[in-house]
Every structure is written in C-alpha cells, then in structure tokens.
Amino acid sequence: MSTIALSAPALRRSPVRIAVWAVPIAVILAVVPWVMDSYRTIQLAYGLIFAIAGLGFNILLGYTGLLSFGHAAYFGAGAYTVAFMVKYLHVQSMELFLLGTIAATLLVTALFGYVCVRYTRIFFSILTLALSQVLWSLAFKFFWVTGGTDGLRVPTPKLLGVVAESEDKIHFLSHAYYYYVLVVFVVAVGVMWLIVHSPFGKALQAIRDNETRARFVGIRIRRYRFVAFLVSGVFTGIAGALWVPLNGLVTPDALVWTFSGEIVFMSVLGGFRNFTGPIVGAVVYNYLKDFAVGFTVYWQSLMGVVLVVLVLTLPTGIVGTAKLLVATARRRRSQ
Amino acid sequence: MDILVIHLFNALLYTSVLFLIAGGLSLIYGVMRIVNLAHGSLFALGAFVTASAVGQWFAGSTSAALYLLIPTGAFAAAAIGAALEPTLLRPFYRRPEEYQLLVTFGILMILEDVMRFIWGPYPLSATTLFEQMGSIKVGEFIYPRYNLLVITIGALAAVFLWAFIYKTRFGVVLRATSQDMRRASALGVNVNLVYIQAFTIGCFMAGLGGAIIVPGQSAVLGMGVDALVLSFIVVVIGGLGSLDGAMVGALIVGLLREFAVSTFPELELAVLYLIAAIVLLLRPAGLFGRTT
Numbered sequence A: 001m002s003t004i005a006l007s008a009p010a011l012r013r014s015p016v017r018i019a020v021w022a023v024p025i026a027v028i029l030a031v032v033p034w035v036m037d038s039y040r041t042i043q044l045a046y047g048l049i050f051a052i053a054g055l056g057f058n059i060l061l062g063y064t065g066l067l068s069f070g071h072a073a074y075f076g077a078g079a080y081t082v083a084f085m086v087k088y089l090h091v092q093s094m095e096l097f098l099l100g101t102i103a104a105t106l107l108v109t110a111l112f113g114y115v116c117v118r119y120t121r122i123f124f125s126i127l128t129l130a131l132s133q134v135l136w137s138l139a140f141k142f143f144w145v146t147g148g149t150d151g152l153r154v155p156t157p158k159l160l161g162v163v164a165e166s167e168d169k170i171h172f173l174s175h176a177y178y179y180y181v182l183v184v185f186v187v188a189v190g191v192m193w194l195i196v197h198s199p200f201g202k203a204l205q206a207i208r209d210n211e212t213r214a215r216f217v218g219i220r221i222r223r224y225r226f227v228a229f230l231v232s233g234v235f236t237g238i239a240g241a242l243w244v245p246l247n248g249l250v251t252p253d254a255l256v257w258t259f260s261g262e263i264v265f266m267s268v269l270g271g272f273r274n275f276t277g278p279i280v281g282a283v284v285y286n287y288l289k290d291f292a293v294g295f296t297v298y299w300q301s302l303m304g305v306v307l308v309v310l311v312l313t314l315p316t317g318i319v320g321t322a323k324l325l326v327a328t329a330r331r332r333r334s335q
Numbered sequence B: 001m002d003i004l005v006i007h008l009f010n011a012l013l014y015t016s017v018l019f020l021i022a023g024g025l026s027l028i029y030g031v032m033r034i035v036n037l038a039h040g041s042l043f044a045l046g047a048f049v050t051a052s053a054v055g056q057w058f059a060g061s062t063s064a065a066l067y068l069l070i071p072t073g074a075f076a077a078a079a080i081g082a083a084l085e086p087t088l089l090r091p092f093y094r095r096p097e098e099y100q101l102l103v104t105f106g107i108l109m110i111l112e113d114v115m116r117f118i119w120g121p122y123p124l125s126a127t128t129l130f131e132q133m134g135s136i137k138v139g140e141f142i143y144p145r146y147n148l149l150v151i152t153i154g155a156l157a158a159v160f161l162w163a164f165i166y167k168t169r170f171g172v173v174l175r176a177t178s179q180d181m182r183r184a185s186a187l188g189v190n191v192n193l194v195y196i197q198a199f200t201i202g203c204f205m206a207g208l209g210g211a212i213i214v215p216g217q218s219a220v221l222g223m224g225v226d227a228l229v230l231s232f233i234v235v236v237i238g239g240l241g242s243l244d245g246a247m248v249g250a251l252i253v254g255l256l257r258e259f260a261v262s263t264f265p266e267l268e269l270a271v272l273y274l275i276a277a278i279v280l281l282l283r284p285a286g287l288f289g290r291t292t
Helices: A002-012 A016-036 A038-064 A072-089 A094-116 A121-141 A169-174 A176-196 A197-210 A211-217 A222-247 A257-270 A279-294 A297-315 A316-335 B002-031 B039-056 B063-069 B072-092 B097-119 B128-132 B145-167 B169-179 B181-184 B191-213 B223-238 B241-265 B266-284
Strands: B137-138 B142-144
Touching: A002 A176, A016 A038, A016 A176, A038 A169, A038 A176, A038 A197, A038 A222, A038 A257, A072 A121, A072 A222, A072 A257, A072 B241, A094 A211, A094 A222, A094 B169, A121 A222, A121 A257, A121 B072, A121 B097, A121 B169, A121 B266, A176 A197, A176 A222, A176 A316, A197 A211, A197 A222, A211 A222, A222 A279, A257 A279, A257 A297, A257 A316, A257 B097, A257 B223, A279 A316, A279 B039, A297 B072, A297 B097, B002 B039, B002 B137, B002 B142, B002 B169, B002 B191, B002 B223, B002 B241, B039 B063, B039 B072, B039 B097, B039 B191, B039 B223, B063 B128, B072 B097, B072 B191, B097 B223, B137 B145, B137 B191, B142 B145, B145 B169, B145 B191, B145 B241, B169 B181, B169 B191, B223 B241, B223 B266
Parallel strands: none
Antiparallel strands: B137 B142
C-alpha cells in the first residue's frame, strides 16, 4: 500500500517541476570537463555509465520487484561484444558498437530471461547469479577467443564517424568521450522515465505490489516480467559497451558475480524505490570506491562495512532518506 | 576399468566437500529462510585456519596431533557464525529478502579481505598429512589415501547430520521451527537460540569442508566464491532447504563435473548450469524442494 502512495506524486508532477531539477543538473554535468581535472571527469564518466546500468537494473528490482544478482552478465556481454567487434570485425565506430551491443544483449537476456522469469524472490536471484557465472566461465575458459584473464584491448573508437587523432587519450576521454557518454546517459534517463511512467511501467509496479491482483486485472505476468528483463539487460549492456573504451580493456572481471553485487550495491545506496536513486547511487558509489581504493588495499572490506551499515541504518538509500528529511521539514514548517 | 574407479573416487571426493558446503547452506535456508552469500567465505576460512594450524603453528607436532588439528578450521568457522547471526543477521529476518542478500554480501566482502589481511595473497598449503598417508594401488594407477579419508568424513558427516535432525530432540525442535516459526515459538521454543544453533551448524559444515580438503590442496583466495557458486548449483538441483536434496545434488554435480572435466574441460561449469536449468524447467523447486 505504501508503495502506491510513494509513486502517486510522480503522476502529478508537471514537466515544469521536473525541468526545475533536471536543467541545472544537466548544465552542471555539461560544464564539468571545463572546471574539474581530467581524472575527476573520467571518474564521473564511469559514474554516469554505471548509472545507466543501475537504471536498467532498477526496472527489475524497483519496479518489478525482482532482485537480479547476475547483471554483470549483461554488462560484460555488452563489453565483450565491443571487444569482439574490434578484434574480429575491425569495427571502430561507437554507434555500430552500440547497435551491436543492443542486438547481442537482447539475445543473451532473451535466453536467460526465458529461464529466470519463471521464478521470483530468492530463486530468481540465485538463477540470475548462476547463469551469469556461465558466461564468466566461458570467457575465462575459451581464452583463445576472449583472451582469458589477459582480456581484450579496445582502442579509442570513432565517435560519429570522427577519428580522434592528434589528441592524447586522456584529453579525448575527458572531453569528447565524456560528452558522448553524457548524451547517451540523458537519452537513457529519458527513455527509462517514459518506460516506467507508461502503462507498461504501471503494470510492472502492479505486479510488484500484488501479483495475484495484477493477474486478475488481466496482466500477463510472465510476459511483462520477460519484457522488463529484456529492457533491463539492454540498458546494462549499453553501459558495458560505453565502459570498454573508457577502461581500454575488458577482462572476465566484468562478468564475475561480485560485480553484479556492486550493481545491486549502487542501486541500494541511492535508493531503489526512487527513479533517481540508482543514478545518484552509481555516481556516489564510484567516487566512494575510488576513495576507498586510494585509501587502503583492503578497500573491499571498507565497502563491505559501508554496505552493512547502509542496509542496517538507511534502507531507503540516499535519495529515499533525503526525500524523507525534506518531507519532515515541510510538515514541520506547515504546522 | 581402473581409470573409471579413479574417476569415481574423484567424483565422490568432490561430492563429499560439496555436500558439506551446500548442506550447510541448505540447512540455514531451511531453518531461517536466508541465503547466506558469505557461506563460501566461511568454507575458505576453514581451509585457511586448518592450513595454518597444521602447516605453520603446530607444524612440528606428531602426526596424530596433526590429525586432531584438522577440525580447527571448522570450529573457527562455527565461532564466526555464532557471532554473526545474533549481531548482523537477526535484524533482517522481518525485512525483505533484498536486504538479507545484501547484508550477507557485505559480510562476504569483509571476510574476503580479512582473509587477505591475515594470510596474504599467496596460497597456503599443509601437505604433510596428505603425503604421510601415502597411496593405494588401483590396478595400474595409484590413488592418495587421504582422499579416501575425505570421502569417509563426508559420508560420516551426512549420516551424523541425518541422525541429528531426524532422531534427536533438538532435530525435532529444528524441524518444527523450520516449518512454522511462529507456532514453534508459541509452543515454547526459543527461536532465537534455534537460529543461532542452526546457523552455527551450517557454518561448521562449511568450515569442515574447507578444513578436510586443505591437506590435499592449497587454500587460495577466491576459493570461497567459487565454492559458493557451485553449491548454488547443488541446491538449485536438489531443492533449496532440503538436506536430501543437497546430498543428491552434490552427487549429481560431483559425477557430472568429473565427467565434464575429463572429457571437455572448457565446458565444465556450463554443463553443470545446463543440468541445473533443465532440472528447474522440469521441477521448479528442485528435485527435493518444497513448493511454497
């Protein structure tokens, strides 16, 4: 019941009120390469890419109520698609990479989704985890195709048909490529916003809140879950494709299930009950991890402590907690 | 023919260890409905503790003393389990499953780094016991005796656990709590205590799995994560929360893996997952699972 109350204000929110928030944030993101150093800009590009993955992940967890612990599979599928296109087809164009990735991740998610959406709750989580490990083991074992743990190198791609020559790579990544990522990110946010506020998105939320009632209303539950799974996988795959040129290298680590756990971590950090939660979570997580890695070699345990404390004390995440604080402050003022 | 016997022994060796890990995972899920993602790390911890006890701290002791030291890893894992359950897991039983998975994932991240901190990044082995026991002749092949000991321990553990759960008073309480926690609580069962005990036993089994394999192979970082994923296949095939299922699942995975490794090693994991997927499509709750 409470979830219905939470999503109701989103319906009444006018485009003007969204613009009040979105436009200044977009302007800030657009000027970042000119005010921050290239290292921080590249970190932000990583954050935005993970935000796309988080958005994709969250249509399953936040809107359909399915917790996937295997989203690294789709991220890695996207990344490896790009690497294969470079190695075997000698493609350089980023647009072709994205198209190829969409096709490849659709195939993988359709295959995995067919099995996984038959289940819900804990079984869904275990199955997605287990299936993602199949891809990981294949990438690991077929080293003559995938390069094994050495991975595959991916050179600087052509953006919109333009070759980035004469520039050094850092400058390219922190300017031209950053803007490319930003544009894809904005499009992804827009598309996802439309999806979750469409009748399809509402149907997913109905399934999440009460499966039996949703079935009574005439929603074909398994088909809706399957489509949500496809959308989720493709978004995450696009994130993987954008990530490869930035990272320059793809290894089986992009497919391993602990990375899936990191995607879950990001979404919960931001708050998966909110549309913007995974975006905020991904950007914050990326800076947090960057800080932790620079601070100690045992960064993983530091992140583990953050995760345990987070789920113990702030289960609604950053955005959820912020909204709660704002709502409390408003109520106090009106009294 | 002899090579078949060797393969069978290998499969049973693998089955024993897998049963200990997956059985613990399944027991914990069966009683408290939590999938413990840190379970594999407790298996690794058992391996590391036994490896340092046998190979470093008491390396000079008599071999009889060393055999008695093997279970130290299991007790260490059990102690950590007994400490974790009341502090970090108890607040999550009434919360959605996402949070339970996440908190155990956080524990996994912490435990993996704690092991890296204590034992460093290099493999740790304690092969004296393994070498001391020598090997037996199977036709023209030789097979290490220690591996046969592991198979025996795995089988004994399965029998003890079965007797413990189906033949003792504590087992009755455990099963009652598993079936209906509220009613058991209303009838006077101290549910919190049962939860600690079940979690501790589960962790003990995982630790024992790590402890008994360590004389035969080294303890390495990351072994826990691999073991967790394999035990997921076991419980998916056998049915989550069922000990019979864990036994049969471990046997299926043990046999299939041995077959796959010896014929087409690249597809080892893929074959296992394929079997798991087929079982799930035919029997959604696994071979021995309860459909709830």
